[in-house]
Amino acid sequence: MTDAHEDHWAAPVAAAALDARVRVPGSKSITNRAYVLAALAGAPTRVRVPLDSRDTRLMLGALASLGARSEETADGFLVHPLGAGGSSHGEPVEVTLGNAGTVARFTPALAALGDSPVLFDGDEAIRRRPIGPLLTALRRLGVRIDDGAGPGRGAPPFTVHGDGGVRGGTVELDSSASSQFLSALLLAGPAFDRGVTVRLVGDAPPSEPHIAMTLDMLHRFGATVEREGAEFHVAPAKLSCPEYVVEPDLSTAAPFVAAAVAAGGTVRVTGWPSTTTQPGDWLRGFLPALGASVRLDEDGLVVTGGSSIPGVDLDLHEVGELTPVVAALLCFADGPSVISGVAHLRGHETDRITALATELSALGADVAETDDGLRITPAPLHGGVFHTYDDHRLVMAAAVLGLRVPGIYVENPATVGKTFPAFVETWTGMLGTGR
Structure with missing residues (x-):
């Protein structure tokens, strides 16, 4: 899991179009x-x-x-x-x-x-x-x-x-x-x-x-x-619920479905519910705007990437926790994008707006902060250290970048244990095992 960069994870590049089946943990x-x-x-x-x-x-x-x-x-x-x-x-x-x-x-x-x-x-x-x-x-x-x-x-x-x-x-x-x-x-x-x-x-x-x-x-x-x-x-009230079954975490699924868009091919996330209150379900309706095909069947959500990714303007006020992964994905778009409505992300695990602008720009992207979001102008990306600020969602964003950019080293990947301790193993499994 480590590289010459001590305590860093070398985010793997997708060597071919994906054909993977993934199950994410509970919400x-x-x-x-x-x-x-x-x-x-x-x-x-x-x-x-x-x-x-x-x-x-x-x-x-x-x-x-x-x-x-x-x-x-x-x-x-x-x-x-x-x-x-x-x-x-x-x-x-x-x-x-x-x-x-x-x-x-x-x-x-x-x-x-x-x-x-x-x-x-x-x-x-x-x-x-x-x-x-x-x-x-x-x-x-x-x-x-x-x-x-x-x-x-x-x-x-x-x-x-x-x-x-x-x-x-x-x-x-x-x-x-x-x-x-x-x-x-x-x-x-x-x-x-x-x-x-x-x-x-x-x-x-x-x-x-x-x-x-x-x-x-x-x-x-x-x-x-x-x-x-x-x-x-x-x-x-006197509450009662003898048994409660937790749904898979659809926000944690975000980098995996984004992988199909970034690297091409198909990723199936098993257990995706047909109806849910989770913010991550927004991805199901959004990904077609990025050229992907999306299908929900009895086994889960199937996402297949398209030939290109258009630039988009997005208000993510209701689904702000998806911003890091979406911002990373939009660095591969054909044109500029704007993410708005997420000023509250400055008070999350870190100031996610500043962190994303800093780290994405350091790898070659043209990313500027706005009052309530980010302006992303794609540019050629290069390798380097991606700092994660003890924020699990930034590890996931860096992994998406690494699919197409060699030499990205993710600082403190263990911080992803906040929501998905097995993220790195699941991510590398998605890239290394065709199904």
Whole structure:
């Protein structure tokens, strides 16, 4: 896996048109939502074929610290409700966040349901990711939070003081920086004394599909959810879902279907659902605009690349997590492209807009930052080191570039373990094994 560049991965070039069959792991977004809802249920939930990665292990660890233990099964985890794992009896608790945004945002409300002070902290990067509006909303719902002097810093480390429950009620929320702020309140809402009514203020949240995912999963666990425009209501409820099966992660599938477009040939991603709330399903409708043929059958999604890739103008506000892979692919287009609507990516694992502009330009592409995206003018590319900034999606973007550009060395490929620990092996298998 390493090369002369220590701790770097030499991204492999596609020697011929692809003919591959790939299965990607479970959706991170669905897995972590399922674990949170399982912790709030009245009885254990068997979560089947979940993603097993750093972020999901951090979520299980956080829930265990809060009193929701889990047991590994043959095909997933059995998650027990909060309280079933014992009580800390008021003793201080620590939750390790790593750089997992879902853990940092989905678990503080759960900590308020207990009777202990809970310290939340993680990697240096998580301290730079936005969370302030969520902490403000939780305070207004009756949660005691200490995140520094004065009005608070609005970032980890912070401490939630459990008072044995949350009053809940109506709250205004600015979720324009992340739809996870809204999802965090809605997921915890069934456990609040009065449920929760969230009125969105400010710009619309990014990634509407993730909001739809949260609402769908709440319904499946038995919650009553109502939505009227920018107002959401979740009533108090006793949740129950004996078994939940996680879909494959369609955003993690992005580099594999992009590979068919970049290198030519055909890639089949097995298990692709016919209906889903996942943002990654957007690819199914988009890839034909890049000259690819796309077919969904009973076994999965089949993508066959075309003879060329046209330049396009894209608003990716609702599917921003696909931006790194799409930007890499558009470096091979016949003409200029513009990606817009993704200003919120500056607050992800890294500032993805600046990182992509920097790394793609360093390899010869003409990529400029805009206020809310990127302007990509294709140019001859060359090899070099692609820095990944501890961001799993940048590893995937670099892999796509490497299909056609020899000599690309990917810094810290292990960071992809956040969502797909076996990515490198699966990627090389796609290139080395015809089916």
